[in-house]
Amino acid sequence: MKHLSLVFILIMFSCKTSENVVKEPTDSEVFIYYSKGRCLGKCPVYDLWIHKDGTVVYQPIENIGKKGKYFAKLSPTQLDALQAALAEDFEVASFKRVRDLPVTRLKHGLKDHKYYASKIEGQLKKVNTLLESIVSSIS
Amino acid sequence: MKSLQKLKLILILFFALTLSQSCDRDDLVDQFDFDDSGYAEYDDSDEDWPDDDFDNDSSDDDDSYDSEGSESRITAYSVSGTTITKSQDYNVSGQLKEAQDDVAKHQEIWELVKKIVPESYMSKMGEFEIYWGEADGSAGYVVEMNPDLSVWKMGIAIDYAYEGGFNADGELAHTIIHEFGHILTLDNTQLDSSISESNCQNYYPGEGCANKESYINQLHSRFWADIWSDFQSSQDSESGMQSFYSKHSDRFVTQYAATNPGEDIAEVFATFVTSSTNSNANTIASQKLQLMFDYSELIELRQFIRGNTSSARGRSYLPVAGSWKKANTIGNPKKGCVHRI
Numbered sequence: 001m002k003h004l005s006l007v008f009i010l011i012m013f014s015c016k017t018s019e020n021v022v023k024e025p026t027d028s029e030v031f032i033y034y035s036k037g038r039c040l041g042k043c044p045v046y047d048l049w050i051h052k053d054g055t056v057v058y059q060p061i062e063n064i065g066k067k068g069k070y071f072a073k074l075s076p077t078q079l080d081a082l083q084a085a086l087a088e089d090f091e092v093a094s095f096k097r098v099r100d101l102p103v104t105r106l107k108h109g110l111k112d113h114k115y116y117a118s119k120i121e122g123q124l125k126k127v128n129t130l131l132e133s134i135v136s137s138i139s
Numbered sequence: 140m141k142s143l144q145k146l147k148l149i150l151i152l153f154f155a156l157t158l159s160q161s162c163d164r165d166d167l168v169d170q171f172d173f174d175d176s177g178y179a180e181y182d183d184s185d186e187d188w189p190d191d192d193f194d195n196d197s198s199d200d201d202d203s204y205d206s207e208g209s210e211s212r213i214t215a216y217s218v219s220g221t222t223i224t225k226s227q228d229y230n231v232s233g234q235l236k237e238a239q240d241d242v243a244k245h246q247e248i249w250e251l252v253k254k255i256v257p258e259s260y261m262s263k264m265g266e267f268e269i270y271w272g273e274a275d276g277s278a279g280y281v282v283e284m285n286p287d288l289s290v291w292k293m294g295i296a297i298d299y300a301y302e303g304g305f306n307a308d309g310e311l312a313h314t315i316i317h318e319f320g321h322i323l324t325l326d327n328t329q330l331d332s333s334i335s336e337s338n339c340q341n342y343y344p345g346e347g348c349a350n351k352e353s354y355i356n357q358l359h360s361r362f363w364a365d366i367w368s369d370f371q372s373s374q375d376s377e378s379g380m381q382s383f384y385s386k387h388s389d390r391f392v393t394q395y396a397a398t399n400p401g402e403d404i405a406e407v408f409a410t411f412v413t414s415s416t417n418s419n420a421n422t423i424a425s426q427k428l429q430l431m432f433d434y435s436e437l438i439e440l441r442q443f444i445r446g447n448t449s450s451a452r453g454r455s456y457l458p459v460a461g462s463w464k465k466a467n468t469i470g471n472p473k474k475g476c477v478h479r480i
Contacts (some may be wrong), residue, residue, distance in 0.1 A: 035377045040317055041299060043276030047376045061377050063276060093330065097345045098282040098322050099321045102275050118211065118274060 022071040032082070033107040034119075038062070040100035048135055054079045058138045070138055075088045082130055090123030104128065115139040209471025211271040213239045213297065216249075218264045223249050226266070235271050238297045245269050248311070251456060252293070254447040255315045257440065263322050265290040279314040281321045286345055288327040291316050299439050308369045309458025312448060313409055320408035323440075325401065330352040354437075357430060358407070359400045361456045362423055364392065370399075390423040407431060412441050 216223035332347030339348035342359035373383035396406035
């Protein structure tokens with residue numbers, strides 16, 4: 001009986017520890033979707049989802065050197081900073097296609113922006129830089 | 140008896156540890172590894188979080204047609220006939236400055252453009268730009284300069300043009316043929332930019348409404364119409380588009396061709412030009428190549444480019460069809476080999 005109790009405690013302890021591991025959220029709403037598209041060349045192609053609870057899901061697709069899904073968690077401070085940056089008004093010029101350059105896509109709320117990352121400025125650039133820093137932290 | 144109890148205890152502990160490890164694995168899924176603790180949280184410090192103070196970016200160009208490349212632009216040339224004249228050196232430093240000063244390389248790239256774009260089509264090119272591709276990974280681009288689609292600008296990434304040596308493996312030639320393919324299939328003889336998407340009865344690639352008999356409208360109606368709803372529903376994410384390609388890979392000459400019909404026809408054109416023979420294969424990808432052979436003017440262009448890029452000594456500037464990076468298959472990527480068609 002003593003031994004069985006010991007085993008039970010060990011199992012509980014090990015499973016409790018794993019609760020700190022970031023998992024794919026099942027019930028948290030997506031707050032931001034951000035992606036980089038294909039180009040004629042070697043552009044990194046990926047998807048990034050940030051959930052309202054701060055969970056980050058990153059899916060590299062091409063020219064990144066890794067495959068699969070990766071998970072992370074933003075701290076409340078970082079999530080607040082991102083929310084504040086998105087809450088500010090920013091204008092996105094109407095999308096005009098340039099053939100073969102990679103399109104960046106940012107969806108949040110009801111907005112769905114497409115743009116070329118090197119031609120943006122102001123608040124959109126700030127948001128874009130925040131998101132790129134998240135991606136580079138993961139990759 | 141005591142040693143038996145000890146053995147039992149060791150066995151129980153062993154099973155407990157095995158169980159605990161499997162428990163960890165179940166929860167980890169695909170955890171990324173920048174934090175050994177298993178809880179991957181970003182550092183709050185300012186070092187890892189971008190500085191707020193970056194609004195002072197100076198974009199020195201307001202060209203309405205130029206939507207990209209402002210941070211990597213090196214030199215702009217105006218095109219007159221078959222000659223380029225420098226119109227602007229952008230404010231660059233470091234390796235971009237070195238690339239800017241090496242005008243012989245700019246000219247060498249232009250000489251290859253001239254081998255690929257016939258003089259009669261040069262009037263469609265208003266500007267030629269040398270830029271640095273590493274910033275976003277692109278090798279080249281085209282964009283219309285005039286709203287009526289009569290004049291276009293072509294950009295070539297000088298770093299990729301010289302990666303492994305000038306036009307290594309014909310990669311640069313492929314880029315130029317692909318970009319020329321865009322001008323050929325999207326200009327004002329093919330599209331009407333005065334017709335909006337909502338009023339367009341044919342395929343609308345973005346730049347304008349395709350004429351009924353245009354190359355791209357033929358390609359779309361014959362090879363895209365039946366998978367159009369599937370294509371549109373894949374546009375939600377890049378992984379969705381990846382799945383779309385995986386599902387329909389036998390329809391495309393390269394993976395990039397599956398991006399949209401505009402990229403498809405440019406890749407088909409590049410494959411059509413670089414292939415040494417016509418394809419007899421029965422795939423939809425091969426049928427798209429056959430479509431090119433249905434147009435005598437495209438066959439003439441093919442002959443012009445192939446004749447101009449091969450020397451009597453057997454040297455060719457062209458890549459083997461389908462051998463370019465990330466484009467090394469025709470139809471089925473699982474075959475993993477280069478197809479000569």
